[in-house]
Amino acid sequence: MIPVTKPFLPPQQIYQSYLDGIWKRNWLTNMGPLASDLELRLQEFLKVDHLLFVTNGTVALQMAIKALDLKGEIITTPFSFVATTSSIVWEGCTPVFVDIDPESLNIDAAKIEAAITENTSAILATHVYGNPCEVEKIDRIAKKHNLKVIYDAAHSFGVEVKGRSIFEFGDISTCSLHATKLYHSIEGGLLITKDPVLLKKLASVRNFGISGFESFDELGLNGKNSEFHAVMGLANLKYIEEISKKRKALTTRYDDKLKNLKARRPIWHIDSENNAAYYPIIFDTEELMLKCREHLQLNEIGTRRYFYPSLATALPYLEPQHFPVTDDIAKRVLCLPLFYDLTIEEVDMICRLLLRIQNN
Numbered sequence: 001m002i003p004v005t006k007p008f009l010p011p012q013q014i015y016q017s018y019l020d021g022i023w024k025r026n027w028l029t030n031m032g033p034l035a036s037d038l039e040l041r042l043q044e045f046l047k048v049d050h051l052l053f054v055t056n057g058t059v060a061l062q063m064a065i066k067a068l069d070l071k072g073e074i075i076t077t078p079f080s081f082v083a084t085t086s087s088i089v090w091e092g093c094t095p096v097f098v099d100i101d102p103e104s105l106n107i108d109a110a111k112i113e114a115a116i117t118e119n120t121s122a123i124l125a126t127h128v129y130g131n132p133c134e135v136e137k138i139d140r141i142a143k144k145h146n147l148k149v150i151y152d153a154a155h156s157f158g159v160e161v162k163g164r165s166i167f168e169f170g171d172i173s174t175c176s177l178h179a180t181k182l183y184h185s186i187e188g189g190l191l192i193t194k195d196p197v198l199l200k201k202l203a204s205v206r207n208f209g210i211s212g213f214e215s216f217d218e219l220g221l222n223g224k225n226s227e228f229h230a231v232m233g234l235a236n237l238k239y240i241e242e243i244s245k246k247r248k249a250l251t252t253r254y255d256d257k258l259k260n261l262k263a264r265r266p267i268w269h270i271d272s273e274n275n276a277a278y279y280p281i282i283f284d285t286e287e288l289m290l291k292c293r294e295h296l297q298l299n300e301i302g303t304r305r306y307f308y309p310s311l312a313t314a315l316p317y318l319e320p321q322h323f324p325v326t327d328d329i330a331k332r333v334l335c336l337p338l339f340y341d342l343t344i345e346e347v348d349m350i351c352r353l354l355l356r357i358q359n360n
């Protein structure tokens with residue numbers, strides 16, 4: 001069986017080498033030394049001013065909305081993982097969907113202004129598959145209408161635009177360090193902001209809003225992460241260059257071998273390099289996608305309809321709404337296997353099967 005994804009695991013001895021210290025210190029969670037060390041190392045690796053290591057990417061989104069004190073409507077994309085929309089609803093705000101661009105698959109910046117009302121407080125956009133949104137355009141729109149911007153950068157670990165970390169854009173960016181991600185800490189998330197005041201607030205929100213032994217600054221939650229998760233993050237960081245190199249090589253191989261498939265790839269931002277977080281393809285027809293998916297399944301090859309269905313039609317707590325580009329792309333997109341342990345030979349086999357199925 002070839003799964004669609006498989007978590008990277010560092011050598012067990014490396015993980016174990018941190019455990020003695022944890023046992024000696026008996027400090028298991030609550031901003032421990034390893035979690036703090038991970039934050040510093042990630043800050044350096046990602047070239048960002050500040051970041052916080054939190055429970056997961058979903059809690060990071062909720063904390064971002066809370067810390068910015070957002071109310072009313074938040075403009076967002078229907079082509080994302082459920083957490084992007086559910087966090088908005090969870091925080092008592094209303095998601096207002098805007099259709100996506102058919103090439104980048106990100107929110108169509110040209111359609112945002114038409115969705116702004118007097119109740120709009122923010123834009124929450126996803127860098128889909130790690131591919132940067134039109135950050136400069138979105139920034140201009142936000143400034144013009146006095147809106148906050150949150151980027152759901154769950155997929156964007158290591159992505160840069162014009163040499164600058166993608167996490168530096170917007171008021172706050174969030175990232176997921178879930179086990180299935182390119183870089184992970186089993187469960188985990190990041191909050192990144194350039195604003196030191198906002199960072200302080202986010203740090204307080206992460207720790208129940210506690211300001212002293214007997215005092216509270218604000219409403220908070222438990223967004224902390226543990227020393228054991230930090231260890232996985234620290235250990236995996238030693239391998240990140242190797243992981244990225246391998247995933248990029250596999251991506252190039254897929255690209256080379258699938259040139260004649262009746263499908264296309266999303267178009268990546270011109271000033272940025274693909275971080276190989278996923279390998280999505282958009283088939284010419286849903287029928288061909290379903291046929292390929294079924295045959296790959298019969299050959300024990302996992303794929304994922306990521307993202308399907310559109311969030312604007314799928315969620316029982318929202319009135320269904322149709323967006324032509326999202327509905328169309330969501331029906332035809334399929335992610336192929338991509339993970340560190342996947343071999344070039346396996347990629348070749350997947351590509352051979354796809355081309356054979358298409359021609360049958």
Ligand SMILES: Cc1ncc(COP(=O)(O)O)c(C=O)c1O
Pocket residue numbers: 056057058059080081083084126152154155175176177178188189
């Ligand atoms: C776009 C997007 N946003 C948010 C999340 C949530 O992250 P987590 O699973 O770490 O809570 C994910 C997870 O897959 C995601 O893909």
